[in-house]
Amino acid sequence: MARAQILQAILIWVLLLILLSLTVGASFLPLGRMNPVVSMGIALIKASLIFWFYMQLKKERGLVRLAALGAGAWLLILFLLVSSDVVTRGSF
Amino acid sequence: MTQGSPVHEPYTEASQQHEANMLGMFIFLGTEIMLFGGLFAAIMVYRIEHREQLIEASKRLYLWIGTANTVILLTSSLLVALAVQASRAGSRRVGATLLVASACMGVGFLGLKGIEYAKEWQEGLLPLTGVRHAFSGPVQELFMGLYLAATGLHAVHLTIGIALMVGLSWRVGRGSLRLPQKALTVELCGLYWHLVDIIWIFLFPALYLVR
Amino acid sequence: MTERHIPETDVEKVSYLRAGHSLRSWLLTTDHKRIAILYLYAVTFFFFIGGAAAALVRIELLTPGGDFLTNEGYNRTFTLHGVIMVWFFLIPSIPNTFGNFLIPLMIGARDLAFPRLNLLSWYIYLLGGTLTLYVLVAGGVDTGWTFYTPLSSMFANGNVVAATVAIFIAGFSSILTGLNFIVTIHTLRAPGMTWGRLPLFVWSHYATSLILVLATPILAITLALIAAERLFGIGIFDPSLGGDPLLYQHLFWFYSHPAVYIMVLPALGVVSELVAAAARKPVFGYWFVAFSSIAIAIIGFLVWGHHMFVSGQSMYASAVFSFLSLAVAVPSGIKVYNWTATLYKGHISLDPPFLFAMSFIGLFVFGGLTGLILAMLAIDVHVHDTYFVVAHFHYIMVGGTVSAFFGALHFWWPKITGREYIMVWGRLTAIFIFLGFNLTFFPQYLLGYLGMPRRYHIYDPSFQVLHVMSSLGASLLGVAYVLPFTYLFYSLRYGKPSPPNPWGVTGLEWTTPSPPPKQNFDQIPVVTTGPYDYPVEMEDRR
Amino acid sequence: MRSDLPLWPDQASAHASAVDILLYGFTGLIFALSVPVFILIIVFAVRYRRGRKVNRRHQVNRNALLEVSWSVIPFLLILCFFFWSAWLFFDLKHPPASALEIDVVAKRWMWKFQHPGGQGEIDELHVPVGEPVKLTMISQDVIHSLYMPALRLKQDVLPGRYTTMWFQADKPGIYRLTCAEFCGTNHSLMGGHFVVMAQQDYARWLQESGVDQTLAAQGETLFRTYGCSGCHSPAATVHAPSLDGLYGRPVALQGGETIIADEQYIRDSILLPQQQMAAGYPSIMPTFKNVLGEDDLTKIVAYIKSLKATQWREHP
């Protein structure tokens, strides 16, 4: 196995651990409403690192990448429209 | 691209078959993401509706077990990524050991999870029928229900992953899965493992870091 | 009928139907054409079970009092009618039979991308179906096909867990079929078969598969949570714990509205083929019709809240969902108007398939436009959960998709079985179904606006006349649906052997012998012309 | 109640006729959009029958402009009806302040109506004609839906959350009311009538139904018997907020935001005290979940709503 590939994998692993400590650390800060935004943002970065490098999305054609990201985009529809109801419900 | 992997019906050339397998696998992973998506939507709705009480309930979880488990899964993903590279390079022994190692990491995760469930069982924080309930309020029971459903479903997926890894390492070790021709099988199982890790990457902050 | 039984032709000897006679060769087949036949049998079986439940409902509703069924009996009857018809008949009816049979033939492939997965999805479907039959025998389930919580999770005493597990399993069968279709259409198109040359049938199944794959998992987790609450006490939807009664509805309808487009998109694809074949002319505005299927699939995911206008949903969200429900109607409008334009200056022959297509267009448009009425906020407040809604979805599901199912059956029957049927019977059945259908379901619109609630079997006496008309129509419908199985089975023994292209239409499937051989094509065809490439006749060119 | 063949429901309110007019108009547009399709299909099927000699020259297979226009134009026409219908819908969601307040409790398979004067009715609702009436509704078990066809109105009734609906009936008479959301075995039987009466008949009916204590007064006795007054009264030794004039007043919560104290807030404070804690108070209030039924809660809420600001008198 090429040494460069191994090093890259280990580097990604270290990056992931750093991001983990970042998100756990951030949970102790008084971020208030921003807290979920930060924790989900870091999780998104960790997930895309794994998608891009460990799952070799890098060398797949656009079609496979689309399939990988399609589900995530669809969940956004669910989250946005459900929260549009839950958030504005109190005011009728 | 793995040369020489046998092209079977109904494909005509290898690149066509490779893309079909990868596309099929990623679509399947997409359905798994949608499956957990329903649970994430429930967590989001209740974080909006019962914000303070969910923060209180999340603080009662064992953060250090959750963090340790995240480290374990991230490391197991590294091992699987290396195992895939090893299989592509055709080194049977290294690939098999890496696969066994990642399976062990998975078992470690389940072990820690079991300890966590046991502690919560004693504290009366598991909303199961016939079990002592000692919730500080109804919304905490609601949150622990979400926690149990989400981590339980994830544990089931992880167990399937462990079984895949053990079976794979056996066939790779014994040489019945010829490498590098059949490296694609290792790659596909690796994709499933990475997905189980990614789901945990989102589950961990959604449940443990509600602040 | 003086002809005696016609022996097998030499084409039939080599067809996929003859590639193995043993039960094993059928039950372990990975040939997409045989799996389509297996689905056809299973789907028809469940149609009659669901139909029998519908017959019970209509008999009970003949009288204002609950004289034929008890309260519980009626609740369990219409629930089983809904569950079996939706998940075990309508969703698999066109994609798993005609989609399975035709997509590889239409794109010039030997089989689907994952043949073994295709057989596995049939067995998973059967497992779900058998579990539903167990539920039927064990006393049914009393929650309606919508399984609303907290009724389904805490108060219902029917076999809720068994029913949710059965649908959970059947859901995975449709996920696997959707996955199989998407990968096949992407990777196994014959050389030269670009996206612009795909028949519109394939486009509509591609859009259907997108919905199958993206929406069904949400149904799976939602039903699993109901089962988890009933089995283990994990109260995620429990209102007394602060659970939100609307959360279940959001998750259920996030699947169930796109699911209705799973039911209608294959039918829209079939009708595009039937209209082009009847007019012997390319479909007007190919790209608009092709992309309208994709648009329906995508916008279809944004409108689910129109089932929750009076559920306590915020009025602002309701207004957004109402607006988006109008937008989802536009692609359907494009299809209908383009079909009409296709007929202009065509060479129209009124064969049975086209009569079914005409009845589809009539009933689909009427059903769809009443859907628009339901999308109007102020009107839906009045007619929600009344027979107006029952009429809407029967017009568009039964009037629409079932007519298209019969149209497809009559159009591709010669290709599937190699035998031609007697056309006049087909025409009679189409007209008989159209009349029986309208008599059954048009009165239900009036009942709905008069305020007859859904899921009632004891109703106000002033509604009885309309109910009697509807039940009369249902009995005609019951007979009409059985008719095709007479002359079609008759054709298997006595029907004239069919040439490769009995209707003289375009499409790769019509270039293969009828019935096609196991491997579909001797060698994979190279496609050089566009879809619906009909020669412009001499007198048209002058 | 006519048992012949009615083809159109009664119209008992201005809103009902408004909805009917909206439907007539929209059906007109729908026929305009769909009838040409049916006619043209039949005409083309006859005129361009296969084998019939007719002019079929220069067949056109696409025309983007035409296709865009017959999708955008119908959409815009339908949009007008969307705004009209949304306007009616929004009007439904804003009850006038002066409306007669009636509390509704739905229970598997019956409706319970509470008038402010203390009168209670089962599956029957008497209302005065020409006066706005606001229903505040809650369910004790599953989701029900109060449906009044003659008023073109329905609203789901949820367990754990108040939903409201208002109307002004203009035509005296007896009309059907039913439950529209499937709620189990006797869903078909969960209904009754609402009676629209002239003012004086309604007043006489209130007298005759023989009730001495108003809803609020009944709530006050409960307020004492369940020990609320132990903490919520000037003489209380415990540090608990005064409830005088609480209804409609903004309340600062521990989480930092402030909300208006409506019926839902008062109910949640009683059942889930820790959920929205008033800022600056200890969390010592016990939960009264499974202690107070919906009927008692409605009465206590009515009593707290009746407490005027700052003065503390025996009878509000």
Ligand code: HEA
């Ligand atoms: C095959 C199934 C199917 C299909 C295709 C549709 C299509 C549509 N449906 Fe329907 N619907 C159901 C099955 C279906 N529905 C079911 C099963 C229920 C009830 C579930 C339950 O409660 O049990 C339901 C309920 C339902 C409701 C909720 C009613 C209630 O419970 O209160 C609503 C409300 O908006 C609605 C709207 C629509 C709309 C706007 C469309 C549109 O997609 C229709 C578009 C079609 C057209 C508009 C006709 C063709 C167009 C023209 C002739 C051109 C002119 C028009 C324009 C250009 C805009 N449907």
Ligand code: HEA
């Ligand atoms: C999806 C497809 C589908 C199909 C095809 C049908 C077909 C029919 N349906 Fe319906 N229906 C639904 C989906 C469907 N339905 C749904 C989702 C509901 C809502 C359920 C709920 O509220 O939860 C519903 C509810 C529903 C109701 C409302 C019940 C209520 O709210 O109280 C009614 C009432 O008339 C009805 C009638 C009919 C009729 C007469 C047919 C006819 O088309 C059927 C005609 C067919 C036959 C009659 C077959 C012939 C049968 C025999 C000849 C018997 C012989 C038996 C054997 C051989 C075993 N259906």
Ligand code: CUA
């Ligand atoms: Cu209460 Cu139906």
Ligand SMILES: [Cu+2]
């Ligand atoms: Cu819908």
